[in-house]
Amino acid sequence: MNSRQMNRYRTLLVNRMNESLNLGNEEGLKKIYDATEHLPDVSDFASLETLREVTYIITGKRKQSVREIQDALTRIEKGSFGRCEACGHQISEKRLLVYPATNLCIRCKKRREKEHNTAA
Numbered sequence: 417m418n419s420r421q422m423n424r425y426r427t428l429l430v431n432r433m434n435e436s437l438n439l440g441n442e443e444g445l446k447k448i449y450d451a452t453e454h455l456p457d458v459s460d461f462a463s464l465e466t467l468r469e470v471t472y473i474i475t476g477k478r479k480q481s482v483r484e485i486q487d488a489l490t491r492i493e494k495g496s497f498g499r500c501e502a503c504g505h506q507i508s509e510k511r512l513l514v515y516p517a518t519n520l521c522i523r524c525k526k527r528r529e530k531e532h533n534t535a536a
């Protein structure tokens with residue numbers, strides 16, 4: 417991968433990072449409430465529970481997403497970005513453009529998903 421491609425992916429990852437971080441702000445929460453119709457009402461204990469749940473979900477997902485992006489940025493710095501961490505093959509550009517934070521090629525990803533489904 418040349419430096420021009422690396423820069424492209426770095427920009428892509430930084431944009432994704434910003435999107436992920438915005439997910440946890442008040443506007444993001446409001447969107448969720450609008451979609452689920454669980455509008456927060458502080459006098460309602462059930463709503464408070466929902467608020468806690470939604471916040472927890474968003475925070476968890478956001479955390480995971482941000483961590484994956486940070487790992488991918490680290491791989492760019494180390495020069496190992498774009499290589500599958502399971503089999504060592506180059507991850508296709510098509511896949512990287514859709515999932516720039518991925519560390520697995522499509523074959524290994526599918527195999528892991530299959531293993532996971534079997535285990536569950």
Ligand SMILES: [Zn+2]
Pocket residue numbers: 500501502503504505520521522523524525
């Ligand atoms: Zn692989």
